[in-house]
Amino acid sequence: MPFLLLLFCIPWLAVAPERSGERAPIIRKDKDYALFFAVHQYEDSQLTDLPNTVKNAREIEKVLKDKYAFETEFIENPKLDDIEQKLEEYRRKFASGAFPKDGQLLVFFSGHGVQEYNNGYFLPADADPDRILRTGLSYNTWRPFISEFSCQHILVAVDACYSVTFDPNWKSMKTPKFERVGEMDEADRVLSNHKDYPARIFFTSDSQEDVVPGRSNFTRKFLEGLSKLQYKGAFVTSSELFANYIKLAQPAPRGAEFEGDDPRSSFLFFPSTTIKTDPLRYEQRQRDMDAYAALQANPTISGCQQYLADFPQGNFRGEVTQTALQLQDEQEWQFASLKNTVESYQGYRERFPNGKYAREARSRADNPKQAAKVQPETSRPSAKPPDNMVFIQGGSFEMGDSFGDGGSSEKPAHTVTVSDFYLGIHETTFDEYDVFCEATGREKPNDQGWGRGRRPVIKVNWYDAIEYCNWRSRKELLQEVYQIDKSRKDPSNSNQYDDKKWIVTVNWNANGYRLPTEAEWEFAARSRGKKEKWAGTSDESSLASYSNYSEEGGKDGHEYTAPVGSLRANSAGLHDMSGNVWEWCWDWYDSGYYEKSKNSRDPRGPDSGSLRVYRGGSWSSAPANARCADRYGPTLDGRNSNLGFRLARAVR
Structure with a gap:
């Protein structure tokens, strides 16, 4: 019995093949519920x-009925007894044959x-x-109950806070991999597998986060997929729905198999009218979706403009236009x-006129x-900031421990100008x-099973970071x-433990990407x-x-790294x-450097050392180590699960 659980949020790899030509609809009267x-x-x-919640779910209900x-x-504002009684009613109907056992639910x-x-x-209307x-409706209790229905194919969709906990293995949070073998074959094979094999699959809308329905766009992507994938053939697979639409939702969906799953099987959606398909149109749509997925991974104004120019009839023009407006705003x-x-x-x-600000x-x-309270201390940029960067107007500030609770390496507090x-x-x-990594043929860093995508890269050393900076500069002709x-x-x-010890010199007049200096970093962290x-x-x-x-209690909502901007x-x-x-x-680390850099302009650290500075704390840090003034220095070639970087550029 395929049991597919949609809880809305991580990528599914399988995409069914194009089924071109014209197919008559497959008649499934009273089989899909x-x-x-x-x-x-x-x-x-x-x-x-x-x-x-009701409005969004009603829209999905309508497209499932009509198309x-x-x-x-539809049970609106159900109490716990309402849910339990209704699920028991459906169990009995499938068991008795009132609903067909080869049907879908x-x-x-x-x-x-x-x-x-x-x-x-899941919290019903009368939850305390x-x-x-x-x-509350316990996932651990009702997941196995639903999976035992005498129904060949079951798909459960949960759009709720902490929906990831439906996954029986959610505590391990290993990155799941989906490969629905049966959906990679020709249409007839998919139908045959659909008849013969069971499946147990779930998706979650929120991963580990407290994201309520309405703040994620899962339902919209679900609805969009059901509407736009119809022209492909006699049916739409759950893999297609997820891979091409749902996985583009934010937060990113999570999904995995659980007990009893056979990857050859599928949950299928059968359009009720004849479908005409065109292989060329399918190829164009794939390019469209690939371009949109790439843009979502790295949203920039120039990227939005390029998408709109390349895809005048694109399926995602509305979303891209909205993204561009938000970025411009x-x-x-x-x-x-x-100014x-x-x-x-x-x-x-x-x-x-109706902007965010x-x-x-x-x-x-x-x-x-x-408006006149803050006057500029230095020059303004001659052009707008590069995509995904902020212009930091320079000035003077007190660097180091200005609260009296820092370590000796943060003292003395001293005036610095950047x-x-x-x-x-x-x-x-x-x-x-x-x-x-793909462009340079190097091994991708391990994500520790926490997820990739918009999470900050980890397991990168100082040498990795500067090589990335140069690669980005070359890529953008800087x-x-x-x-x-x-x-x-x-x-x-x-550093006797550093096997590389590359000689790295700097052109501070170059307009390409680089790491920030320690002074720049602290100035920016302190909001100028x-x-x-x-x-x-x-x-x-x-x-x-x-x-x-x-911290105690998980107040920030993230056990490990969080997607950037969360x-x-x-x-x-x-x-x-x-x-x-x-x-x-950039800087070499010297615990006594602040004694030497008083009243300096654009300090760039000591001329030599054995360690490089890192700043800001991490997911594993106590509040004291996340302070703006806190500073440490690891070995240059060290790679840790709590260490990454961000890019800086000179104003040129």
């Missing part, structure tokens, strides 16, 4: 209402979910958050804030004194670094910053030199909103400067 449980109003005031001839039943849950007592629970064991606001004049805020309002722009434009520079909004991701001589040992490197203990705040009670760090940015627009992963800097 869908049962919906959607909660938008909760009786307990501790649980917020969810206005979109795929499913028999559907889709069960869809949408509402709040929780993780308690090493188990996951203080009595979860008695009032952020960029224009950043530019207006840097900090009445005219700049009025200009922002004219270009983005329209209210703030109106307030500043109407209050000239407020020039303008650009810094990456996010840490470099696996998506970005994996392309570098000047390389680093000159790397691997043929000789660097006499300024005194403010007296901030952590990036974005000095209040430890709010730290979990800004930083993925190690938490709040500091006021310079930079994410994850505190926590997530430590970040490599």
Whole structure:
């Protein structure tokens, strides 16, 4: 009995082959059923209402009825007894033959979910958050119950917080791999396997995170796939639906097999009308989807413009246009804030009257004194920041321990001046670094089973980081910053455990990518030199909103690394400067360097050493180690699961 569980969020690798030509619809009268449980109003005031759950689920119900001839039943705001009784009713109907045993059943849950007592629970309308064991629908109890229905194919979809806990192996969080062998063959073989083999599969919408329905776009991708994949042939496979649409949702879906699965089988959606297909159209659609997937992995304004030019009839033009507008909105606001004049805020309002910062722009434009409070200390850039980077206007600040609770290497606090520079909004991701590995033929770093994609790359040493910088510069036709001589040992490197000891020299006038200096990093982390203990705040009670760090209670929502940008940015627009992963800097590490760099401009660290600086703390750090002033120095060739980097560029 195939049991496919859709919980919406990690990539599925299988995509069924094109079935070209014209096929008559496969008649499946009274064989395909869908049962919906959607909660938008909760009786307990501790649980917020969810206005979109019923609406979204109703849209999926409609397309299943109208286009795929499913028999559907919808239970709105069900209580626990309602869910249990309805599932028992369906079990009896399949067991008695009232529903055909060779049929298909889709069960869809949408509402709040929780993780308690090493188990996951879906919360019905009458759930009591203080009595979860008695009032929540336990996945560990109902997963095996549903899987035993006398129904050949079952697909369960859960769009809820902590839906990953439906996975019986969720604690290990190993990266699942899907390869539905039966769906890679010709259409007749898929149908034969569909008849003969069982499947047990699930997807989750939120991985390990607390993402409620409506904040993810899983349902929209589900609906989009059911609508747009119909023209391919006599049926749509669950693999196609996931690989081509659902996996593009954010947060990224997770999926895996569980007990009793046979990868040759499938859950199929059979359109109720004759389908005409065109192999050329399919090839164009594949290119369209590949381009959109690449853009999602690395969203930039120029990338959006390129997609819109390359795919004038693309299926994702609406999404890409919206992404481009959001990126332009952020960029224009950043530019207006840097100028900090009445005219700049009025200009922002004219270009983005309904923009994200329209209210703030109106307030500043109407209050000239407020707009004039901060005057630029150095020059402004002659062009807008590069994609995915923030312009950091230079200035002077107090570097080091300004709160009196730091280590000796952070003292004395001293005045430093830095020039303008650009810094990456996010840490470099696996998506970005994996392309570098593929292009240069090097082994991809291990993700520890936590996931790749938009998570920060880990297991990269200092040498890896500077080689990536040069590769990105070449790729974008920029000047390389680093000159790397691997043929000789660097006499300024005194680390006896460093086998490489490459000689690395720097062209500080180059316009390419590089690592930030330690002073640049701290200046940016402190939101341009403010007296901030952590990036974005000095209040430890709010730290979990800004930083993925190690703390009791899982307040930041992430056990290991978090996808970049998951938490709040500091006021310079930079994410994850505190926590997530430590970040490599250019400088040699010297615990006594601050005594030598007082009142310096653009300090770049000692001329020699045995260690390189890293900054910012990580997912495994205590709050004290995620402070803006905290500094350490690992060996250059060390690769750790809590260490990555972000890119900087000179303003040229």
